[in-house]
Amino acid sequence: MKDREAQQRAEDWKPEDDAATGVPRTAAGPKEYEPREGAGTMEKISVDSANEHFAPLIAGEPPATDLLTAKAPVSNAPSGTQPVELEPARRPTATPQRTLYMIGNAHLDPVWxxxxxxxxxxxxxxxxxxxxxxxxxxxxxxxxxxxxxxxxxxxxxxxxxxxxxxxxxxxxxxxxxxxxxxxxxxxxxxxxxxxxxxxxxxxxxxxxxxxxxxxxxxxxxxxxxxxxxxxxxxxxxxxxxxxxxxxxxxxxxxxxxxxxxxxxxxxxxxxxxxxGSPPGAVDYQTEKAIGSLDRSMGDAMVFYGVGNHGGGPTIANIESIHRYDRMGTFGRLTMSSxxxxxxxxxxxxxxxxxxxxxxxxxxxxxARGCYSAHSGIKAWQRRAQFAVLNAERWAAVVAVTDGIDYPRDELETAWKQVLFNQFHDVLPGSAIEPSYEDARDQLGEAVAISKRIITRAHNTIARQVDVPREDGTQPVLVFNPHPWPVSTDVVFQYGSQRTGVHVVDENGGEVVFQNTQSTATTSDVSRGAVVFRAEVPALGYRLYRLRSGHGSGAGTSLEVSERVLENEHVRIELDQRTGWISSYLVKATGVDLMAGVDGEQHTQITDDPTDTWGHRVVSYAWPSAPMALRRIVVRETGPLRSRVRIEREWHASTLIEELVLDHDSPVLRVNVTLDWREHAHLLKLRFPTVLQEPTATYEIPFGHLERHVNGSEQPAQSWVDLTGRIGGEPAGLTVVATNKHAYDTSGGDEPSIGITAVRSPVYSWHDPRLLDPDGIYSFQDQGIQNFSYELVPHAGDWRAADPVRRALLLGNPVRAMQESFHDGVLPPVHSFASDGGGSVMVTALKGTEDACDAPGGADVVVRAIETRGEPGRSRIELPMLGRTIEEDFGASQLRTFVVPSDASEPIREVDLIERPL
Missing domain, CATH: 3.20.110.10 (Glycoside hydrolase 38, N terminal domain)
Structure with a gap:
């Protein structure tokens, strides 16, 4: 109805209204109807004159005029010449008994x-x-x-x-x-x-x-x-x-x-x-919607309105809804929400x-190809998310401990840049090429804001740490952004040390270290780099020192060559023909996860004619060609870690994998540099095993999910696991990766985990359009990219490998900063918050969105999730507030708490938008 008068006419309709016309007589007097402009010509019909003409017929009297020249009322129809505004009438008795809620909307892709x-x-x-x-x-x-x-x-x-x-x-x-x-x-x-x-x-x-x-x-x-x-x-x-x-x-x-x-x-x-719908009548939209419905449900929603580039419902849309409602074609139609x-x-x-x-x-x-399209946006997004989460944590710490104003507005700006670029045609890689210049800049802004906040917080803390003078040394503070203790290798670039360095902890005890290649390539012999093992408390810091000279060194059982990487936990053998692992023996169990596997499976290049989205693709686990092995080189040996470089090539592209095995871990870490120069091809990195009858588990946001081992392309956050048996013994392999989200788990004689490392379709190419063989197009992912992954063996339960926390540390490492000598009130080792490293993990520690009278203008929000899919109990310690959160969590449960700075106020649970429960 176009106005309230028409609505009133509908409400005033009564059975005694003129049956010949089906139109009520109203107090408004005669109504003349005009045809829609451009719909053809039609003589104007006065409702009252029509009533007068047909009244004698109804009464059984002979007509007063010639029937051959009489004008009949216009019937209701979906199209053709008819009045624009036929008065509303009762629907036909034959109208289907259902209500269709017509949802007027305008889907608008802000970027595509x-x-x-x-x-x-x-x-x-x-x-x-x-x-x-x-x-x-x-x-x-x-x-x-x-x-x-x-x-x-x-x-x-x-x-x-x-x-x-x-x-x-x-x-x-x-x-x-x-x-x-x-x-x-x-x-x-x-x-x-x-x-x-x-x-x-x-x-x-x-x-x-x-x-x-x-x-x-x-x-x-x-x-x-x-x-x-x-x-x-x-x-x-x-x-x-x-x-x-x-x-x-x-x-x-x-x-x-x-x-x-x-x-x-x-x-x-x-x-x-x-x-959405086209701008004209909604009959096609409605018919197709009804045809797609679960027929048992009755009432339903039908969405209409011009979309994608916006537009919304049109006059023609709305007029047709009124018309089809009046006709009873589809049932009762009502514009609703x-x-x-x-x-x-x-x-x-x-x-x-x-x-x-x-x-x-x-x-x-x-669209399965979206989880591998455009590697850049995936990497920028993950980097920005980590940066803002880190900034929140450290800003909350110094707000509580030092009264520094919590940078609420800056963090909101950063978060909104991150959230905007998670849009479903940006993050999946399906937008036009120029959009990614904007995305890179916007995510760069989020990272830059976060780095400023982190640097200010770390320096605020660092100037208060007691660092006694020790001539000839360089103090280094290592900050851990994770709310659990970590043991990790730290690479630090130093200067002014011509005779090299060794590393000691806050008590002067030597830590395991070794020299590594500096990022600077100059003739300045005083510059160098060292990698050392840091043990850092939860959301805290630890003081180390670089002393001159090489120190006494520490012996380990680590051995490395071009054929073998070995420590007290594992022995890993490399096939000299393929350059990949032919044996991964876990000494504690005697299980060899990769005994005699086909190393040529590790690199799989496939011609990929699918569009940007990968429409209608089920699997990319397809027949493929391996990359050619160029050489294997031992890059680094020492008491802390070994590093072996494997170089491959295919046409114009090269793949470098540096295998890193620490002296005290069964986990193999691989740092990848990929220089990709292929058009419309993809590269799978595959990890074959000898597991029998494996099951697959994939990480999803805040959780995990079992999926079929059938080669289907599936999304994952950062890790995928295969668990089965070898020689009757339970065993498994978890692959943890940074910045990659497209995986498969495939069965057969050598069940495997595959990562789609790169796809290079044309930007914003949508099937069914075919590419012109002579056309000029821009292809995605040309050039150098870097990422890392870890191979984590376990004895049959992925939970023991703790891949959730391992993935977060791999993607979000600790930060080391040089410090000076000074007195201070803070000890050399300190933690501000800890979740204990158990099944309940803190995912956010931040200031409240609403300002308050607390130090820094914010109380502290703590959010935690149960990570293993089984009930657990939290013990979240907050030394910075002198408070502890001890709560039961259900399996995979997410809970949020506000912890006031005022110890006299109780800790309270809130919802995800920080309202009291």
Missing amino acids: LWPWQEGYQEARATFWSAIQRMDEYDDFVFTCDQIVLLSWVEESDPELFARIQDRVAEGRWVNVGGWWVEPDNNLPMGESFVRQGLYGQRYLISRFGKPATVGMNVDPFGHNAMIPQILRGQGMDSYTFLRPGPHESDLTSTLFWWESPDGSRVLAYRIPFEY PRTYFDEILARGDAFLDGLPVRRSDLQMH
Whole structure:
């Protein structure tokens, strides 16, 4: 209905209204209907004159005029010449008994085939269009997600933003989603999903007085299994999504319960067919949606409105909804919102709700190539996430201990740059090439902000550490950002030491060290580099010193050659033909994980004609060619570690893997330098084993999930595990990697874990378009990239290898800084916070989002997750506050606490947007 008069006419309709026309007579008098402009010509028909003409027929009297020249009323039809505004009437009795909730929206990719600046303008244009439709149609309702779009409009068009606020208060503009953007839902770290809602929901509360209660991610390509718990923690009880479609997964239901491993549930709805529509009539959209529905569910949501580049619902969309509702074609059609639909479903009661299917897994997957496309954005994102999390921790420490103002605004700026570039066409690598210049700059800003905060905090702490003078030495403070103690190798570049150095701890005791190659290539013999073993307490620091001379050294059992790397824990043999491992013997168990495996499997190059997204790909575990071995070189030997360099080449590309084995660990670390020069090819790094009947476990955000060993391409956070048996003994191998997220686990005679190290499709190339053989295109991932991985053997339980914490240390190492001599009140070794290194792990330690009277203007927020999938108990010690958190955690449970600086105030639990539970 276009105005309140039309609404009133609908409400005034009575059976005694003229049956010949089906149109009520109103107090407004005769109404003439004009055809839509451009729809052809039609004589104007007066409703009253039509009534007068047909009244004698109804009464059984002969007509007063010639029937051959009479004008009949226009019937209702989906198209053709007809009045624009036929009066509403009762639907036909034959109308299907269902209600379709027509969800007007405008999916807007702020970045995709256009830069973010274009998305910025389009948000304003689209939102004005939605407001204008509300002015024209009293029953029109608009659904909006992606909070960044609202923030753009607020800063660029205050008049429009005020109109939106009015419509939100009226209930016709409905904000859903609650997240800053629609991110990729597999690649970001768990904390990033928390922050999407932290900043999104708090924005909605501050500007509109209420948060979103419905989660919505209509366009991402898959959804990790921990999302229901995150949504519930952010105040949302339901979730709307599109992908994977019915043809892409085993999910058969449109409406179902989605349950996280901890037991948290949301009511989930898979959008049938599409999230948007063409600008004309909605009949095609509605027909396809009904055809895709689970037929047992009855009422349903149908999404309409021009999308991707924005636009939103059109006049033609809305007019056609009125028309088809009047005709009864599809059932009852009402313009509505997801909240209204879910409320109707919840109102059906327990008997109905208990009968819904329950999904206890992730929702995968649409485009498998996205987890390997554009290595750069994956690496920049992970680096930025670690940087901001570190900055929060250290800023919270010095706020509490030194009263330094918590940099809330700076951290918010950094986080919003990180969150924006998790958008589902940026982080998956599917945007145009220029978009990645912007992404690199924006993520660089986040890292730069974080580094300034970290450097200030470390220097604030360092100047208070008591560092007695010892002539000829250089004090070095090593800072550990992780809330558990770490034992790790630290590489430190030094100067002014012509005779070399050795390393001692705070008591003068020698630590295991050795010289390594300096980053400086000059004739200055006083510059050099040393690598030493640092044992650093949880979220704390430890003082070391570089002394002149080489020291006495320490003997170890470490042996290295071009054929063997060996210590007291493992013996690793290298095949001189293939350059890969032919034996990985764990001495404690006598199990050899790689006895006689085919080393040519390790590097697998495949011609890859798939598009950027990898549409319709199931697996990249495909027949392949190995890279050619160029040479094996021993780079480094010593008491601390060995380092062997393996060089390979294929056409114009080279791969360098440096195998590093410490003196006291069974874990082999490999640092990779890949110079990739191939077009439309991919490289798999494969790790074959002799495990029998293995099972596979993949890390997901905040958790883990078992998946089939069938060669399918799957996303993972940082590690994948294969566990089986060898010679009847339980055994397993975990592969931990930095910056890589596309894996497979394959069976056969030599079950293996594969990492898709690089793919090089054309930027933003979307099937079914075919590339012109003579065309000029830009291909992804050309040039040098670096990453690392670890091979972690275990005796049959991946939990014993602690891959969650191992991956965080590999990707987020400790920081060493040179210090001077001075008195101080702080000891040489100190911890500010610790989770004890058990099954419950602290994932965030930060200041509160709301300022308070505490030192530095912030109390401390501590968030922790149970990591092993089994109930556990936390003991989180906070020496910086003199407080301890001891709480029971359910399997995979995420909990958040506010710890006041005032010890007289109790610790309180809050939700994920920091509201009291």
